[in-house]
Amino acid sequence: MTTTLNNGITMSLTGLGVWRMEEKLIKNVILNAIKIGYRHFDCAAKYQNEAEVGEALAEAFDTGLVKREDIFITIKLWNFDHRHVLEACKDSLKKLQLDYLDLYLVHYPIVTKHTGIGKTASVRDEDGVLDIDSTISLETTWQSGMLWKICFQWDCNYSVPLIGECLAYAKVKPAVNQIETHPYFQCDSIIKFCRKHGICVTAHTSQGGATANVDGSVSFLEDPVLKKLADKYKKTVAQIVLCWNIHRNMVVIPKSSKIERLQENFSVFDFELTEKDMVDIMSVDWKLRCNQPAKSWDIFV
Numbered sequence: 001m002t003t004t005l006n007n008g009i010t011m012s013l014t015g016l017g018v019w020r021m022e023e024k025l026i027k028n029v030i031l032n033a034i035k036i037g038y039r040h041f042d043c044a045a046k047y048q049n050e051a052e053v054g055e056a057l058a059e060a061f062d063t064g065l066v067k068r069e070d071i072f073i074t075i076k077l078w079n080f081d082h083r084h085v086l087e088a089c090k091d092s093l094k095k096l097q098l099d100y101l102d103l104y105l106v107h108y109p110i111v112t113k114h115t116g117i118g119k120t121a122s123v124r125d126e127d128g129v130l131d132i133d134s135t136i137s138l139e140t141t142w143q144s145g146m147l148w149k150i151c152f153q154w155d156c157n158y159s160v161p162l163i164g165e166c167l168a169y170a171k172v173k174p175a176v177n178q179i180e181t182h183p184y185f186q187c188d189s190i191i192k193f194c195r196k197h198g199i200c201v202t203a204h205t206s207q208g209g210a211t212a213n214v215d216g217s218v219s220f221l222e223d224p225v226l227k228k229l230a231d232k233y234k235k236t237v238a239q240i241v242l243c244w245n246i247h248r249n250m251v252v253i254p255k256s257s258k259i260e261r262l263q264e265n266f267s268v269f270d271f272e273l274t275e276k277d278m279v280d281i282m283s284v285d286w287k288l289r290c291n292q293p294a295k296s297w298d299i300f301v
């Protein structure tokens with residue numbers, strides 16, 4: 001199943017996120033994902049595994065498993081490369097062994113001090129404060145013709161007015177906004193706002209990210225309301241959550257290094273939630289964000 005972005009390009013509704021994927025597993029996971037049917041991979045310079053992803057993709061193309069044009073690759077520009085978009089983009093392409101990307105996202109709406117292409121640290125000044133030094137030059141890169149599409153990403157705490165501001169100055173309308181959203185952090189207003197402006201929303205951290213399956217963490221995978229729905233449909237909570245996001249017209253990119261979970265996360269199109277189920281899920285929106293980089297950056301994003 002695919003969605004068509006505001007630039008006419010189609011993107012699979014179910015992708016595979018590769019953040020925190022164990023390097024030695026990447027090739028096997030990606031090749032198996034392609035065999036299962038995944039055609040959309042969510043990558044980023046910050047994940048520091050572009051080379052491993054590139055090796056897997058090269059093997060998939062060389063062995064005829066899939067053609068480049070049938071795969072959708074997302075890459076993200078890290079915070080301190082905003083003034084070095086072309087170099088950063090070329091660096092990612094080289095590591096991925098690709099000659100074009102399908103989607104280039106600004107990873108976060110903040111810009112930190114540049115310390116070299118391909119490096120992804122967030123450097124603080126001597127006073128311990130994170131430095132911030134420029135504005136986005138992604139549009140210039142797009143004009144160079146190297147990117148097929150240009151898309152901006154905002155995180156959830158980026159306010160709706162700020163998106164409005166970006167829409168006012170962007171010559172190329174943003175096509176995708178990738179945000180954390182799951183039943184405990186539903187973000188309905190930002191999703192509705194994006195939809196109103198023709199911006200597709202992708203859900204990251206849809207399984208709770210680092211808190212998924214961790215004893216003692218608050219995880220919606222154990223939520224009684226969601227478990228009840230899982231029993232009703234004879235599905236797992238993870239599948240209920242993915243189906244719920246797709247029902248909200250979202251794209252999902254759950255990460256898993258387990259082949260059986262790749263299959264599970266891809267098998268979410270053979271049932272549909274009712275409006276009553278959607279209302280029930282609405283009741284568990286605890287506004288609980290799992291991925292909060294501000295904690296380590298001391299910057300509210």
Ligand SMILES: NC(=O)c1ccc[n+]([C@@H]2O[C@H](COP(=O)([O-])OP(=O)(O)OC[C@H]3O[C@@H](n4cnc5c(N)ncnc54)[C@H](OP(=O)(O)O)[C@@H]3O)[C@@H](O)[C@H]2O)c1
Pocket residue numbers: 016017018019020042043107153178179203204205206207208209210212213221236238239253254255256257258261264265291
């Ligand atoms: N734009 C951004 O700022 C941003 C931020 C965060 C993430 N992302 C993107 O979004 C992707 C997904 O987010 P994420 O990786 O943080 O977290 P996630 O997809 O919410 O959760 C991944 C965790 O859930 C487990 N899991 C996956 N499927 C499962 C299932 N069916 N049942 C039970 N557990 C399951 C995985 O374990 P196993 O691997 O052991 O299966 C892993 O521990 C990332 O890989 C990245 O591409 C983007």
